[in-house]
Amino acid sequence: MFNILLGGAAGQGIETTGAVIEMMLKANGYNVFVTRDLMSRVRGGHNFTTLRFGREPVLAHDHKVDLILAVNQETIDIHLKDLREDGFIIADNKFRTDDPRAIMLPMTDTAKELGNARVASSVAVGALIRLFDLPEEALRDIFEKTLRSEFVEINMAAAKAGFNAVSLDQGEAARKKANSRAGGKGEIIPEDERKDYSDWIMINANRAIALGALSAGLQFYTAYPMSPSTAIMEYLAGLQNEANIVVEQAEDELAAINAVVGASYAGAVAMTGTSGGGYQLMVEAMASAGMMEIPAVVVIVMRPGPVTGLPTRTEQGDLDMAIFAGNGEYPKMVIAVKNQSDAFYQANRAHHIAQKYQTPVVILSDQYIADGAATIEPFDLSKVEKVTVAAGDEEALAYRMDPAHARGDVMHGETKASDLAADEFKRYRITETGISPRLLPGNPQAFVNADTDSHCEYGFINEAADVHTAQVDKRMR
Known part of the structure; x- marks a missing residue:
């Protein structure tokens, strides 16, 4: 399995970029598990998303990271300690790092050339496509689903720049790890045993x-x-x-x-x-x-x-x-x-x-x-199935009295014909099951009463100790 950490400040497109990457991986048959760590602010701060994926079910995140995709300098400074020895970094060539595992891309320069600073992260997405040998056209489809039409081509151009900046050989180790079994043993899953999760939902x-x-x-x-x-x-x-x-x-x-x-x-x-x-x-x-x-x-x-x-x-x-x-x-x-x-x-x-x-x-x-x-x-x-819903009118009253459709106590055959009389309907009748008959308010054939005070079976306020105890005991059955 492989673990990517995508980090940056709020407002730098981390959410959108993360969504694009997870859709790309999912569309290519990987099982993906995503966690998000966000600061409580609209702009600035440090946010990051982890995307752990592989050819087996992924059930949790991993603190250790195989790839840091840094949209700002702070991401490298904070998360470099979590990078595995054989991991690597994709970052803007304007950032500071002398780590030999870093692949430095012209993210800012490309965004400036294209006239939109927010497409810098798409350069990194293009690099990922190259590393994992993913189809470019699949990215176009995802951009068309997630972005407004006027931003599709500019983001595709940014991704192309990132794609061209990375060699396919640089991604060989990453692809092997993504196709290996869990547990860090590095055992590659044979192609005929690799499950395709593209028809699952995320x-x-x-x-x-x-x-x-x-x-x-x-x-x-x-x-x-x-x-x-x-x-x-x-x-x-x-x-x-x-x-x-x-x-x-x-x-x-x-x-x-x-x-x-x-x-x-x-x-x-x-x-x-x-x-x-x-x-x-x-x-x-x-x-x-x-x-x-x-x-x-x-x-x-x-x-x-x-x-x-x-x-x-x-x-x-x-x-x-x-x-x-x-x-x-x-x-x-x-x-x-x-x-x-x-x-x-x-x-x-x-x-x-x-x-x-x-x-x-x-x-x-x-x-x-x-x-x-x-x-x-x-x-x-x-x-799964729907619960039965009925309106509070005469037709619904008859409907609710049919045991095949009723809710509440009617399901257990506890509602009696006498409960329908306007002066006899006991909304909170004591029953063996603890579930009282329930009708909706507004029925002309039965007065439905409800009260937050302690009440009798008819729903009227009652302060007698034995009545209160009986109602509590009924509800707790």
Whole structure:
């Protein structure tokens, strides 16, 4: 396997260049694993992306680097210590280094000649194409997909300059390492044993969670932007017309979670996303959903805390908060996703659990997999299905009473005909399963009540100790 580190400052095109390289490698059959380390700023600082790839499944990053692709001097200064002895550097010939492993390219000069400083990184991309003997036309296709049309030719010209500056022989060792087995033994995988991953998909966990929620029938997503979860909202916003969903940027985290609770109460499949600091603000509304027995799904993409912490880095410090935050006792499911593939299936599962048990569900992810991309098998859609959604009218009332289509307690045959009478519907009826009958508000045939105060089976405030205990015990079954 081979490990590339691409480094530079924010604003130097690191994200775009990294995306182009990963698409190039993936299109040529490599299994690629990408991690991103970003500083919390729009310009400047030091950002880097690692791309580890090979002919076998890549499941994690590697601290040791085979190639440093430096877009600025700082990248060499910081990461030279991580370069393997047989590794090498691709950098601008204006940078300072006397390391014999360096391949110095006219990145800045080429960009000046072409009249656009931001195409300097494309010179390095051209050098990579030469080193790994990748087809040039594939790069054109990728530029056409990722860049505006007026920038395709200028970037192709920059890449050509980098291509011509490197000999094919210089890449022989790199190609051997990329086609070798994991473990650093250098054993080359025979060509007839090399798996082609070009038909697999490359995705990060944020997008996988979004798609998993859509596969469950997501109808409403709202959030206040908070790294590293913001990309979920951005991705869904780009799909809202195609997927026929509503995506709303809330004014804060309290508005987001309360909107989810309200939408779910009305019958929508709803979700929000945040990070640890945002979830702290959502705790009361989560407890409200627990008390009113309303489905609510929240994605927590963890980052280092406490408070603001490090917004663009990774940590897994919010498990206890996700499990225990909230006053009193109410059931809550917390699902920690394992990787990018698991994120898709668990997001679908989270909505089914929320709807079936009428309870809040937390999906725990972290920045490492949320922003990092992995090459995975295409999702098996036979393993996921949509939750049933019905509107609050008479036709939907009959629909929900059909056990073949119902959600919640109806799935277990617990709803009785007497529950439909306007003066007898027990929204919080004590049941053996702990799941009460659920109807949507607005039905003319049944009055649906909900209250965050301790309540009786009908949903009205009740302060009797035995009633409170019975409801707590029911919810916790």
